[in-house]
Amino acid sequence: MGPLATRLLGDRAWVLVAVLLAIAVAVPVLNLWVPPSSPLHVPDHLVPLFGKYLTYALLALSVDLVWGYCGILSLGHGAFFALGGYAMGMYLMRQIGGRGVYGNPDLPDFMVFLNWKELPWYWYGFDEFWFAMLMVLAVPGALAFLFGWFAFRSRVTGVYLSIITQAMTFALLLAFFRNDMGFGGNNGLTDFKDILGAPIQAPGTRAALFAASALALVAGLLVCRLVVTSKLGKVLVAVRDAESRTRFLGYRVEHYKLFVWTLSAMLAGLAGALYVPQVGIINPSEFAPANSIEIVIWVxxxxxxxxxxPIVGAVLVNYAKTWFTGAFPEFWLFALGGLFVAVTLFMPKGLLGLAQQVRARLEARRGAKGGAAHAVRPDPQAAE
Structure with a gap:
């Protein structure tokens, strides 16, 4: 295994990659080719649900990149996720064409309803998939770059930076609620018909979107691992642990922060783009500050x-959310808040940190027992 492969797949990361690749193949196969009468069959409604979990895992991974390795607590990553979702939603709306309620081939239904006369200039190009995917990465990346350029050069850190990120997503929430913004207002974008010419509700399309989500998560994991295991990653950890000392050593801290912040926003935008066709809607509620706080809880x-x-946390918490909102919908927010308090007080390093602590204690006990046994074992030579 070469140096690059070792950095990408070392320390058991290859196990997770193998699991995700297996899931990317197994779920579509069990959904499309295993008969419904079989206990191994994956029902149609579970495929987009599992796909949504994978997009959330990619979103959580993007937050961990900046918070876990660089010490930037972002309470606004939901904004980048939503912007990527809107970029994909605009492409899907343009694919409807004349099949909308009003039959206008040039304008989406909400624009016809609001008496728009022509398509706004910022909708141009979204009838092409490649352009939409470019915007999925470029729009969140550009916003993150501009935000980070001013924030990091001004040396805004800690809770002040977290509050500013939350203010950013709240400002976008208010802006996208306006009908004159041209993004559907409160209702957002919905009623999608197809993607790349395939019916979006077809089982095959949903299976393909699930597989794409799994592969995107694998790609995001490899990119993040490549970053954190490089010299750049060591500098990021140094910035997290002792920013002033790192700056004193001559590193341009703001440049490192800006890079990882922008990369993280692009990963969040990609997650949003995969999320939208699987849930069938994107609206301003995705910008809600509470959503960004919930992402932090996953991590x-x-x-x-x-x-x-973050991958484990995102999947487990959202699975719990699905179960709670079905069985006890009025208690979900209390359960989420209690979970965050419990993790903060008793598991500051999360589930993986707890597992590592338990393993370390077991190894310490084994070592202590082995040492004690060695200490009491008689020496035959001394007896003679």
Whole structure:
């Protein structure tokens, strides 16, 4: 295994990659080719649900990259996720064409309803998939770059930076609620028909979107691991642990922060783009500050600074959310808040940190027992 492969797949990361690749193949196969009568069959409604979990895992991974390894607590990553989702939603709306309620081939239904006369200039190009995917990465990346350029050069850190990120996503929430913004207002973008010419509700399309989400998560994991295991990653950890000392040593801290912040925003935008066709809607509620706080909880539960932890936390918390909102919908927010308090007080390193602590204690006990046994074992030569 070469140096690059070791950095990408070392320390058991290859196990997670193998699992995700297996899931990317197994779920579509069990959904499309295993008969419904079989206990191994994956029902149609579970495929987009599992796909949504994978997009959330990619989103959590993007937050862990900046929080777990660089010490930037972002309470606004939901904004980058939503911007990527809107870019994909605009492409899907343009694919409807004349099949909308009003039959206008040039304008989406909400624009016809609001008496728009022509398509706004910022919608141009979204009838092409490649352009939409470019915007999925470029729009969140550009916003993150501009935000980070001013914030990091001004040396805004800690809770002040977290509050500013939350203010950013709240400002976008208010802006996208306006009908004159041209993004559907409160209702957002929905009623999608197809993607790349395939019916979006077809089982095959949903299976393909699930597989794409799994592969995107694998790619995001490899990119993040490549970053954190490089010399750049060591500098990021130094910035997290002792920013002033790192700056004193001659490193341009703001440049490192800006790079990882922008990369993280692009990963979040990609997650949003994969999320939208699987849930069938994107609206301003995705910008809600509470959503960004919930992402932080996923990372904290799984264990920040681990790459694997955020993935585990995102899947487990959202599975619990699905179950709670079905069985006890009025108690979900209390359960989420209690979970965050419990993790903060008793598991500051998350589930993965807890597992590592338990393993370390077991190894210490084994070592202590082995040492004691060696100490009491009689020496035959001394007896003679």
């Amino acid at each position: 904290a539960v799984g264990g920040r600074g681990t790459l694997l932890g």
